[in-house]
Amino acid sequence: MVRIPVVVEGSFGSASYLGLVDTGSTYVILPERDCVNLGLVRDEKRRKVLILTVKGETVADLYSALSIGVVDTDLSVRTIEVLAKTVHGMPCILGMSFMRHFDWSFSKEKQEFTIF
Secondary structure, three states: OOEEEEEEEEOOEEEEEEEEEOOOOOOEEEOHHHHHHHOOEEOOOOOEEEEEEOOEEEEEEEEEEEEEEEOOOOOEEEEEEEEEOOOOOOOOEEOHHHHOOOOEEEEOOOOEEEEO
């Protein structure tokens, strides 16, 4: 598992997470409570997104964060879609709504992940 330290910024403040990289996930996923407490903006149409998991189908509300950035770098994405769903044991999942903005690689041989 690859985890990246990130900061999520909303209109009420920011929070740090150790985000789990999941290239099979379309969106960044944060707990519902964190989306509300950080002041992320809920989708105007109050859309819910269908999520397919190993436990079956579920839905999550769509929000937008002001930005998400990798700690101690200039790698940042502004106005990024985030799903509000608590996933036990994983407080932040970095899906492709974040990862598609960067080049990245994983060396299985070296067990090394690089994002740039």
